[in-house]
Amino acid sequence: MRRAATFVVVLSVVAAPAARALELQRVVSGLGAGVVAMTHAGDASGRLFITMQDGRVLVHDGTRVLTTPFLDIRSLVRSGGEQGLLSVAFQPGYATNGRFYVYYNRTSNGDVVIARYRVSANANVADPASGEVLMTIPHSQFSNHNGGQLQFGPDGYLYAGPGDGGGGGDPLGSGQSIRTWLGKILRIDVSPATGYAIPPTNPYAGNPDATVKQEIWAYGLRNPWRFSFDRATGDLFIADVGQNTYEEVDFQPVGSAGGQNYGWNIMEGAHCYPPPGTGCNQTGLTLPILEYDHSTGDCSITGGYRYRGQLFQSLRGTYFYGDFCSGRIRAATFSGTWSSTVALDTALSISTFGEDQAGEVYVADLGGTIYRIATNTYFHTLPPCRVTDTRGAQAPALGANTTRTFTVAGTCGIPADSGAIAAIVTVVGATDGGDLRLFPTLTALPGASTINFAAGPTRANNAILSLGDGGRVSVRTDMLPGSTGTVDFLIDVYGYFR
Numbered sequence: 001m002r003r004a005a006t007f008v009v010v011l012s013v014v015a016a017p018a019a020r021a022l023e024l025q026r027v028v029s030g031l032g033a034g035v036v037a038m039t040h041a042g043d044a045s046g047r048l049f050i051t052m053q054d055g056r057v058l059v060h061d062g063t064r065v066l067t068t069p070f071l072d073i074r075s076l077v078r079s080g081g082e083q084g085l086l087s088v089a090f091q092p093g094y095a096t097n098g099r100f101y102v103y104y105n106r107t108s109n110g111d112v113v114i115a116r117y118r119v120s121a122n123a124n125v126a127d128p129a130s131g132e133v134l135m136t137i138p139h140s141q142f143s144n145h146n147g148g149q150l151q152f153g154p155d156g157y158l159y160a161g162p163g164d165g166g167g168g169g170d171p172l173g174s175g176q177s178i179r180t181w182l183g184k185i186l187r188i189d190v191s192p193a194t195g196y197a198i199p200p201t202n203p204y205a206g207n208p209d210a211t212v213k214q215e216i217w218a219y220g221l222r223n224p225w226r227f228s229f230d231r232a233t234g235d236l237f238i239a240d241v242g243q244n245t246y247e248e249v250d251f252q253p254v255g256s257a258g259g260q261n262y263g264w265n266i267m268e269g270a271h272c273y274p275p276p277g278t279g280c281n282q283t284g285l286t287l288p289i290l291e292y293d294h295s296t297g298d299c300s301i302t303g304g305y306r307y308r309g310q311l312f313q314s315l316r317g318t319y320f321y322g323d324f325c326s327g328r329i330r331a332a333t334f335s336g337t338w339s340s341t342v343a344l345d346t347a348l349s350i351s352t353f354g355e356d357q358a359g360e361v362y363v364a365d366l367g368g369t370i371y372r373i374a375t376n377t378y379f380h381t382l383p384p385c386r387v388t389d390t391r392g393a394q395a396p397a398l399g400a401n402t403t404r405t406f407t408v409a410g411t412c413g414i415p416a417d418s419g420a421i422a423a424i425v426t427v428v429g430a431t432d433g434g435d436l437r438l439f440p441t442l443t444a445l446p447g448a449s450t451i452n453f454a455a456g457p458t459r460a461n462n463a464i465l466s467l468g469d470g471g472r473v474s475v476r477t478d479m480l481p482g483s484t485g486t487v488d489f490l491i492d493v494y495g496y497f498r
Ligand SMILES: [Ca+2]
Pocket: 220, 240, 248, 262, 263, 264, 267, 268, 269, 287, 288
C-alpha cells in the first residue's frame, strides 16, 4: 500500500498524462477462507470455476456465485495448511466430453489424488458419483509441498505439479530422482475412456527400468504450487516456491522435448543449495528466468499468467505473479531477457491467479476475495482528427453484410496501447438503410448497432469505441434485407482512453 500512496503523490505534482498503474477490480467477495484456484471450462459459457481448499468447486456465472457448488468432495479431501482440493482443470472439448480433473489430498493419509469427474445433466453441477482416480501419489510423510496445479498444455496433455513431498531441504530426495512422482511436472494423456496413457514423447516413455516414472515431464522442482501456459505461444511458466532465501520462475519454451532439470535441491533459484554455497555442479540444470529473495518480506511465490486478454491493451504479454506473504504483484516482460518490477504492493494473501476464457487474469486473496487485474485508465483529449474515411484512401465503400477492419491506433495521436477512443461515427452516401456495428477486432460481434442509417441523409453518432487486437476496430455492415447497397463512413476522433 505504501507504493500506491507514493504514486498518488507523484500524480498530484506532475499533471502531465499519467503513466498507468495496475489496479485490482473486485469481482467476488465473501467466499470465505480457502480460495485456492480459478479457471474456466473452455466452453464459451463465461463461467469462472473457483476451487475452495475444503473440497468444493464453485461457479461464478459472470454475475454471481451460484449457491449450489459445481462439485463438493469435502468428504474425500483433507484440508488445512498446504493440503486440500488444490485445483481443477477442464479437458479440451469439455463442452462435448464433459470431463474435468481434480487434484487433492485424500482424507485417509494425505496422499495426492488426481481424479476425473464428469458434468451431470445440469451444466452447473458435476456428477459426484463419476469420480475415477487416475493417480495416487504417496504423500503421507509430511503435510507440506503438495504442489497442486493441473493444467492442460497446448498439446492436449494433462500436466500436474506435485511438490517434493515436504519437510525442509527435500529430505526424501525427490527433486533429483526420476523414481518418484514428487518434485516434478508430470504429463499424462487422459484421452482414453478410462484411466490414462503415457504420452509416447515423454522423456522416459518406454524406459525399460520399471522403477523410472514414465509420467515425468520435467524434474528438479520443490513446490510448483502454480504453473501456467501462455495461451498465445504455448510457453510454460513454472513458479517454484523456495526454501529459505529465493523464489523463482522457471520457463520451458513451447515445443520443448521435456526432461528439464530445474535444479532443486542442488540449487535454490540461481544459487547453490544449501547456503553458503561453495559451488555446486550445475551441469545440465535449467536455471530460472526470474528470481527474488526474502530480504524485504517476500517468502512464497504464487505463479500467475501471461496476460493475453482484451480489456487492457497495455498489459498484453506481461507475466503476472505474486508473493503470498508480502502481497506484492510482480509484472515481468521479455525484451531479450526477462525482467520484472513490483507492479502493485497489496495487503492480500495471494493464494492464486486464474484466467478466464477471454484471457482476463484474476488474483485471489486466500481469505475469500477475487479481483480482476486491470489498469487505471484516463481520458486524453486530442485535436479533432479523421482516422477513417472510406470515400478516400480507405475506399471502397462498405458492402452489404460484410465486415471490414480498420487500424486506428498509431494515427491521429492515438497511442498503440489505447484501450478505446471517443469518436464521432458518420455515415454518408448510404444507398439503402441499415446499421453499422463497430467492435474491438477479434472479439464477438455485439448485438446492438453503433449507428442506424437510412438511404441518403448523413447520420452521425457520438460513441466510445473499444479497440481490439492491434488497436483495431472492426465494422460490420448490415443493410436492409435483400439490399446489395453500399455505405461510406467516417470516424473522427477527439480523444482516447489509456
Ligand atoms: Ca530451480
